[in-house]
Structure formats: C-alpha cells, structure tokens
Amino acid sequence: MTTAVLTRPVRNLISVAHCIRLLRTQATVMLASENVLTMAAALGDAFCCQAVAQHLLLLQLIHSLDRTVCSHNAEEKYTKENYDYDLVVIGGGSGGLACAKQAVQLGAKVAVLDYVKPSPRGTKWGLGGTCVNVGCIPKKLMHQASLLGEAIHDSRPYGWQLGDPATVRHDWATLTESVQNHIKSVNWVTRVDLREQKVEYVNGLGHFKDAHTVVAVMKNQTERELSAKHVVIAVGGRPRFPDIPGAIEHGISSDDVFSLPNAPGKTLLVGAGYIGLECAGFLKGLGYDVTVMVRSILLRGFDQQMATLVGDSMVEKGIRFHHRTRPLAVEKQADGRLLVRYETQDAAGGATSTAEEVYDTVLFAIGRQAETGTLKLDSAGVVTADGGKSDKIDVNELDQTNVPHIYAVGDVLHGKPELTPVAIHAGRIIARRLFGGSDERMDYQDVATTVFTPLEYGCVGMSEEAAEAKHGKDGIEVYHAYYKPTEFFVPQRSVRYCYLKAVAVRDGDQPVLGLHFLGPAAGEVIQGFAAALKSGLTMKVxxxxxxxxxxxxxxxxxLAITKSSGLDPTPATCCS
Known part of the structure; x- marks a missing residue:
C-alpha cells in the first residue's frame, strides 16, 4: 500500500466498499479485508483521531464485508460442484412463467416454484398468478358482463324486441361459474405448457437457504432444496387490509370477489385506486348497490383531471362516493350483514364526524404488498428497498437485485409499473440476456395502461401534472376535446364525460409527452397510439x-383546440 493511499484513508475505504458491492467475488472480499487491516495498522493512533464520520464508515464497511462473505460462502461452495438448475424462478405468475419458458427455449434447465397461500377468507387458486386467477382476466370478464347489461338496455331503440329492459335480471352464480371455469382451463393449459416445454414445476413455497439455494416447502411440509446459477424473484403481491377491527374477519378483497358463492348485494368498496374503481364499476353494472369510500384522491398516480372525470362518470351511473372518509370498524350483525362505522373529515380538512351504515359486502382495495415476507431474503444477502424497510425490491437497469445473479420482475419491484405485460416483457428480456446472448434492457418508461371503469380510461406517457413539473407550465401545450361516440346517439346515452387530451412540448414539432382517453374501448384505442408515442410521435405528425x-x-x-386558447372543446356534431 503506497504512502499516497495511506494519506487518503476515507477515500480508500469508500473505493473498497464500492468494489465489494459491485464485484462481489471472494478474492475481492479477501483483498478488501487485507486493505482495511493494513490501513488500520499503518495509521495506528492517527486513524483513531480521525473524524467520527470515518469511524462510522469503517463500521459500515465491516458490515458490508460480513454480508458479502455470507453471500460468497455460497458462491464458493458451488464453484466446486454443478448447480441443479441454470435458473430457478420463485413465483408462477405471468412474469415468472414468461422468463422460465423463454429460458428453456434457449437451452437452459429451469424450475418454477409456485404456491398460493389462501386469502383470509380461504380463497385459493391454481398456477398462473394474479392476472389469470384474481386479476386482469376475471376482471375483464366481469367488466364485459356489465357492458352487456348496458347493451341490453340500449338494444330497444336499435329494434331488438327483448321485453321490458327493467325486468332483466342478472344471475351472479352463472357468471362466477363461467369465469371460474375459464380460469381453471387456463390453469390446466399452463401446466401442460410447462410440461411440454420441459420447465419443471414445483408446487411449493420457496425461500432462500443461501444465495444459490432455494428451499421449496411442499404441502405436506417436507422440504426440497434446489441449487441454481441464477434466481428470479417473481412472487408478486397480495391485497392489504386496514388495521381496524373486523376488516380481516369480515371483509373481502379482489382475491375473493371473482369467486364469491353468493351475490355481493349492497357493497362498500374501500379504496379509490384502479382496482377499487373497476370492481365498483362492474358490480354496479351487474345491478348492485355500490358505494366507494375515498380517503384522499381517486386514481393516485394518474392524471388528476382524468381521474376526476372518471369519478364523475361513475356518479352519473349511480355509484355513490364518500370523500375524505376512512372506515373505523366492521361488525357482523345477527342477520349476517355488516355494520361499518366510518369517519369523515369536512371539506376544509378540519372537523371530523362519524357515521355508520349497513352493507352486505365490504371489499377492501387499499393497495397491495409484495410477497417477500416469507422469502428469507437475508439468507441470500438481498436487501429490499428503503434500506430494507420496504416489502418491495430495488433493481438496477438489468433487473438485478443487490446480489447480481438474483433478479426480480413484476409487482415485487419498487417504483415500477405493476402491470402484467410489463412483468412478461421484463421476464423474457432477462432470459434472453442470460441464455441468448442478448444485451436488451427493459424500458419501464411510457407504458400504456387502461382502467376498466364503466367508461374506460386509457393512457400512455406523462400526466399533465408530471409534464408541467418537468417542463414548466409555459413549456407544455395541452390539446383537448370532448367527443360524441356514434353508437351513443340512438340510445341517447350520455356523452358528457367522453373526453381526450394530448400533452405535448410547446416548441418545435411539439413532441407528444402523454395521451389520455376516456370513453368506450379505451384500451383498444390507446394501444396503437402507445406504439406511436414510443416511436417519437409529434403533434405535427x-x-x-x-x-x-x-x-x-x-x-x-x-385535436386542434388547446387549453391555453380558452376555446370551447365541445363539438357541435359527430362530424364537426
């Protein structure tokens, strides 16, 4: 060690710490240890006189060494023997399965672990993850069922003689049976597909023994160890319940609603994110009395003008909203119905008042948490976000955790879109990079999505608020318009909330930053424009x-009218 280095102990310690985090080889750990010891001996008493900050830095380095040594004990173990698998995927949802199948197609030996812990109500399901079983697929089917109900009411002016629409009734049991039959068929096809592609399926709850060993706890509580060169964490998330009396005992979540044995009846939705609003929408469309309890704002993270329009369109459909309200307790009455006590804050944000109301079903949709609690991440040296305080996992641009051969995809990620297509795409890219020689990286920016409320909201790119925050109010231009779907004229359906806007840079050809659409078939509309935006769409084009x-x-x-012009964006006719 040179004299020059000895005069810069803190800089050297920082360099060693970065080296450990980035390289993580046993040789690096040994070298780092030797450097620290040599430095301390050479500095002697002088080192003890350094600032407290240097002392703390040394303690952090020693802690880093301890964690790295643990991780690399496993690394060293497997340098002398073969791994059981090239890749083990923990989680049998969309992202994990996509990664596993792509890896096998590229010649890798792969195992997938999947195990579903029942919901507090006891609901469980098969292979395929949230999307297939309790997410996108059943949600879209029930949304379609509600749209068909609306179509029945629209049909008379179009000449269809179906009797009095007011007498039309929906049968919940038939719908849930049809939805669950479809889900089970997908579960079966998924199992067959894994077998045909030679992906080993392990129906066990996975956790880490060390950085290269995953333990599967089977249904009979026996354990099986699987060693792997690479591991992908794809465990997804589950709904959260509020910490109030009766919530878990008497409430349900999106895990349960698609397989309820009895019709939900009068329903309270607690939460105004996209899951809560979508459930409220299709339940109202199926004929049930629905109330949404909103603590703060609708659709947090989305464009707030559009969120307000979504809420207003739902009110027009007959859905009630309790704003600035939170539940205090849920009690089961003698007749089996649920008494909900809640607290509401006045519009000024000051005084609160309490009230209560009786419902048949209380559905909590207050957010989701990553299923990392049972993974024993510490055994592998993986640190979750916010210094280990979060249940989510941070990854780098290669979707690596802080342990380079351990990756993560899907809803378990911190700060990434929690969308099925995102997880699928990211999973495939990881597999192609590991086993196909690809240098692809997942692009998490400008991902399109749709909220399947009665009047659907599709968007891609920046919200107006985000664009203004980045470019300044004078740096953006917002083009907007109300419009009239042709199909709405004959049945005289409301077009009051059919609205769209494009958020663009004000100067030059005006690159488009975000597109927002509220209306029928929003998902089908926004998908093509998403490709255009990713390709550099401008307002000129x-x-x-x-x-x-x-x-x-x-x-x-x-689109021709800008907000800054102050002109009325309402059209005179469908062809104006």
Whole structure:
C-alpha cells in the first residue's frame, strides 16, 4: 500500500466498499479485508483521531464485508460442484412463467416454484398468478358482463324486441361459474405448457437457504432444496387490509370477489385506486348497490383531471362516493350483514364526524404488498428497498437485485409499473440476456395502461401534472376535446364525460409527452397510439394523420383546440 493511499484513508475505504458491492467475488472480499487491516495498522493512533464520520464508515464497511462473505460462502461452495438448475424462478405468475419458458427455449434447465397461500377468507387458486386467477382476466370478464347489461338496455331503440329492459335480471352464480371455469382451463393449459416445454414445476413455497439455494416447502411440509446459477424473484403481491377491527374477519378483497358463492348485494368498496374503481364499476353494472369510500384522491398516480372525470362518470351511473372518509370498524350483525362505522373529515380538512351504515359486502382495495415476507431474503444477502424497510425490491437497469445473479420482475419491484405485460416483457428480456446472448434492457418508461371503469380510461406517457413539473407550465401545450361516440346517439346515452387530451412540448414539432382517453374501448384505442408515442410521435405528425371515420380513435387525429386558447372543446356534431 503506497504512502499516497495511506494519506487518503476515507477515500480508500469508500473505493473498497464500492468494489465489494459491485464485484462481489471472494478474492475481492479477501483483498478488501487485507486493505482495511493494513490501513488500520499503518495509521495506528492517527486513524483513531480521525473524524467520527470515518469511524462510522469503517463500521459500515465491516458490515458490508460480513454480508458479502455470507453471500460468497455460497458462491464458493458451488464453484466446486454443478448447480441443479441454470435458473430457478420463485413465483408462477405471468412474469415468472414468461422468463422460465423463454429460458428453456434457449437451452437452459429451469424450475418454477409456485404456491398460493389462501386469502383470509380461504380463497385459493391454481398456477398462473394474479392476472389469470384474481386479476386482469376475471376482471375483464366481469367488466364485459356489465357492458352487456348496458347493451341490453340500449338494444330497444336499435329494434331488438327483448321485453321490458327493467325486468332483466342478472344471475351472479352463472357468471362466477363461467369465469371460474375459464380460469381453471387456463390453469390446466399452463401446466401442460410447462410440461411440454420441459420447465419443471414445483408446487411449493420457496425461500432462500443461501444465495444459490432455494428451499421449496411442499404441502405436506417436507422440504426440497434446489441449487441454481441464477434466481428470479417473481412472487408478486397480495391485497392489504386496514388495521381496524373486523376488516380481516369480515371483509373481502379482489382475491375473493371473482369467486364469491353468493351475490355481493349492497357493497362498500374501500379504496379509490384502479382496482377499487373497476370492481365498483362492474358490480354496479351487474345491478348492485355500490358505494366507494375515498380517503384522499381517486386514481393516485394518474392524471388528476382524468381521474376526476372518471369519478364523475361513475356518479352519473349511480355509484355513490364518500370523500375524505376512512372506515373505523366492521361488525357482523345477527342477520349476517355488516355494520361499518366510518369517519369523515369536512371539506376544509378540519372537523371530523362519524357515521355508520349497513352493507352486505365490504371489499377492501387499499393497495397491495409484495410477497417477500416469507422469502428469507437475508439468507441470500438481498436487501429490499428503503434500506430494507420496504416489502418491495430495488433493481438496477438489468433487473438485478443487490446480489447480481438474483433478479426480480413484476409487482415485487419498487417504483415500477405493476402491470402484467410489463412483468412478461421484463421476464423474457432477462432470459434472453442470460441464455441468448442478448444485451436488451427493459424500458419501464411510457407504458400504456387502461382502467376498466364503466367508461374506460386509457393512457400512455406523462400526466399533465408530471409534464408541467418537468417542463414548466409555459413549456407544455395541452390539446383537448370532448367527443360524441356514434353508437351513443340512438340510445341517447350520455356523452358528457367522453373526453381526450394530448400533452405535448410547446416548441418545435411539439413532441407528444402523454395521451389520455376516456370513453368506450379505451384500451383498444390507446394501444396503437402507445406504439406511436414510443416511436417519437409529434403533434405535427398526429395532425397530419387521417383518421378512420366513424371511430372514437380518430378523435386524436382531430385535436386542434388547446387549453391555453380558452376555446370551447365541445363539438357541435359527430362530424364537426
């Protein structure tokens, strides 16, 4: 060690710490240890006189050494023997399965661990993860069921003689049976697909023994160890319940609603994120009395003008909202119904008042938490976000955790879109990079999504608030318009909340930053424009695009009025 280095103990310690975190080889650990000891001996008493900050830095380094040694004990163990698998995936949801199947197609030996812990109500399901079993698929099917109910009411002016629409009734049991039959068929096809592609499926709850060993706890409580060169964490998340009396005992979540044996009846939705609003929407469309309890704002993280319009459109459909309200307790009455006591804050944000109301079903949709609690991440040296305080996992641009051969995808990630297509795409990219020689990296920016409320909301790119925060109010231009879907005219359906806008940079050709659409088939509309935005769409190009008439998607090509102009964005006719 040179004299120059000895005069810079703190800088050297920082360099060693970074080296350990980045390289993580046993040789690095040994070298770092020797450097620290040599430095301390050479400095002697002088080192003890350094600032407290240096002392704390040394303690952090020693802690880092301890963690790294633990991780690399496992690394060293497997340098002398073969791994059981090239890749072990913990989690049989969309992202994990996509990664596993892609890896096998590229010649890797792969195992997938999947185990579903029952919900507090006892609901459980098969292979496929949240999307297939208790998420996107059943949600979209029930949304479609509610749209069909609306179509029945619209049919008379179109000449269909179906009797009095007021006498039409929906049968909950038939719907849930049909939905669950479809889900079970997907579960079966998924199992067959894994077998045909030679992905080993292990129906066990996985956790880490060390950085290269995963333990599967089987249903009979026996354990099986699997060693792997690479591990992908794809365990997803589950709904959270509030810490109030009766919530877990008497409430349900999105894990339960799609398989309820009896009709939900009068329902309270607690939470105004996209899951809560979607459930409220299809339940109302199926004919049930629905109330949504909102603590703060609707659709946090989405464009707030659009969120307000979504809420207003739901009120128009007959859904009630309790704003600035939180539940205090849920009690089961003698007749089996649920008494909910709640607290509401006045509009000024000051005084609160309490009230109570009786419901048949209380569905909590207050957010989700990552299923990392049972993974024993410490055994592998993996640290969760916020210095280990979060249940989510931070990854780098390669989707690596802080342990380089351990990756994470899907809803378990911190600060990434919790969407099925995102998890699938990220999982495939990891597999192609590990086993196919690819250098691809997942792009988490400008991912399109749709909220399947009665009037759907689709968007891609920045919200107006985010664009203004980045570019300044004077740096953006917002083009907007209300529009009238042709299909709505004959049944005289409300077009009051059919609205769209494009958020763009004000200067030059005006690169588009975000697109927002509220109306029928929003997901189908926004998907194509998402590809355009990812390809560098500008307002100049959008205005020069000829739309397909009459469609609702063409409204984006007709945007001409800006918010800054102050002109009325309401059209006179469908062809104006």
């Amino acid at each position: 959008l205005r020069n695009t000829v739309g397909i008439h009459p469609t609702v998607a063409e409204e984006f090509t007709r």
